[in-house]
Amino acid sequence: MKPLVSILIPAYNAQRWIDDALRSAIGQTWPNKEIIVVDDGSTDRTAAIARQFGSKIKIVCTENRGLCAAVNLAYKLSNGDYIQELDADDILPLDKIERQLAALRDGDSKRILLSSQWAPFFYRRLSARPVHSSLCQDQSPADWLVRKLSENLHMQNATWLVSRELAEAAGPWDVNLVYDQDGEYFARVLRVAESIRYVPGIGVYYRASGKGSISVIGNSNPKRESLLRSMKLHMRYLRTLEESERVRMACLSYMQNWLGVFYFDRPDLAAELEVLAAQLGGHLAKPRLRSMYAWMIPVVGLRVASRIQTELPYFKASCIRSYDKIMYKLESRHKRIPLAAKT
Numbered sequence: 001m002k003p004l005v006s007i008l009i010p011a012y013n014a015q016r017w018i019d020d021a022l023r024s025a026i027g028q029t030w031p032n033k034e035i036i037v038v039d040d041g042s043t044d045r046t047a048a049i050a051r052q053f054g055s056k057i058k059i060v061c062t063e064n065r066g067l068c069a070a071v072n073l074a075y076k077l078s079n080g081d082y083i084q085e086l087d088a089d090d091i092l093p094l095d096k097i098e099r100q101l102a103a104l105r106d107g108d109s110k111r112i113l114l115s116s117q118w119a120p121f122f123y124r125r126l127s128a129r130p131v132h133s134s135l136c137q138d139q140s141p142a143d144w145l146v147r148k149l150s151e152n153l154h155m156q157n158a159t160w161l162v163s164r165e166l167a168e169a170a171g172p173w174d175v176n177l178v179y180d181q182d183g184e185y186f187a188r189v190l191r192v193a194e195s196i197r198y199v200p201g202i203g204v205y206y207r208a209s210g211k212g213s214i215s216v217i218g219n220s221n222p223k224r225e226s227l228l229r230s231m232k233l234h235m236r237y238l239r240t241l242e243e244s245e246r247v248r249m250a251c252l253s254y255m256q257n258w259l260g261v262f263y264f265d266r267p268d269l270a271a272e273l274e275v276l277a278a279q280l281g282g283h284l285a286k287p288r289l290r291s292m293y294a295w296m297i298p299v300v301g302l303r304v305a306s307r308i309q310t311e312l313p314y315f316k317a318s319c320i321r322s323y324d325k326i327m328y329k330l331e332s333r334h335k336r337i338p339l340a341a342k343t
């Protein structure tokens with residue numbers, strides 16, 4: 001019998017996009033699946049839209065307790081042999097699950113973690129382009145984490161397909177985290193995995209929703225504190241897999257890459273990173289601006305120049321997003337773009 005796959009969709013005020021996410025889940029070519037939506041205290045029509053799909057999904061409404069609590073509840077309600085997590089504004093290619101499971105071989109361990117690619121977009125999904133990095137290959141968990149930390153890379157959460165055995169071994173999502181929840185969770189899954197099997201040519205369409213997104217730190221101190229906690233856990237997980245010079249260097253690079261997030265607004269958190277670096281026999285350098293921003297320092301000062309370096313990419317993205325929104329509306333007047341099977 002084909003294994004059951006549970007597609008878990010936490011949703012909060014997702015009325016604008018949850019229809020697309022649900023259609024991509026229901027339309028999966030893998031036949032043996034269940035779809036569980038946890039509406040995390042939405043104040044809009046998220047639950048009403050989800051209910052329109054009737055018996056094709058299971059929906060549970062709760063008070064607002066945050067993303068991690070919603071995912072954990074969905075998992076408790078699930079029965080699948082494999083777990084697919086999907087944010088309520090993202091989209092799965094229709095053959096994503098089928099092709100990942102097809103990559104498994106007879107006799108494979110349930111501790112193999114299945115990976116794929118991801119493609120960011122704003123409004124027009126067909127304009128999405130897959131992200132390729134050194135994470136996009138078969139490798140050991142230690143190799144994957146070393147690359148993530150040392151090269152400052154990211155893998156979107158819905159790219160993974162996780163066996164229940166791995167999910168049970170990893171434990172629930174950490175409800176104390178309000179930023180990088182998925183990064184910490186999947187680093188924990190990696191810690192208990194035997195290997196990563198990357199399936200090329202498929203993945204997830206990730207909707208880049210702007211500065212208000214849960215994945216943007218902005219000026220949020222709770223998010224900065226959450227990031228620091230997640231970083232400490234990432235390094236701990238990696239060091240339980242391997243203690244070596246390359247791991248030490250990866251951890252130092254990781255802390256250096258993110259130091260600027262804390263340096264000006266939360267020097268106390270920056271000091272914690274500096275202590276951790278010293279314990280690893282290293283030193284963190286004062287954050288430096290890229291050359292296109294460094295000339296501003298004598299004019300506006302390092303702190304303001306640093307803020308401009310952080311904010312300008314969001315402004316550029318906002319302009320692109322506005323253009324994409326206009327084109328999306330114009331195209332939507334003519335036809336509804338069908339879901340594609342591949343990225």
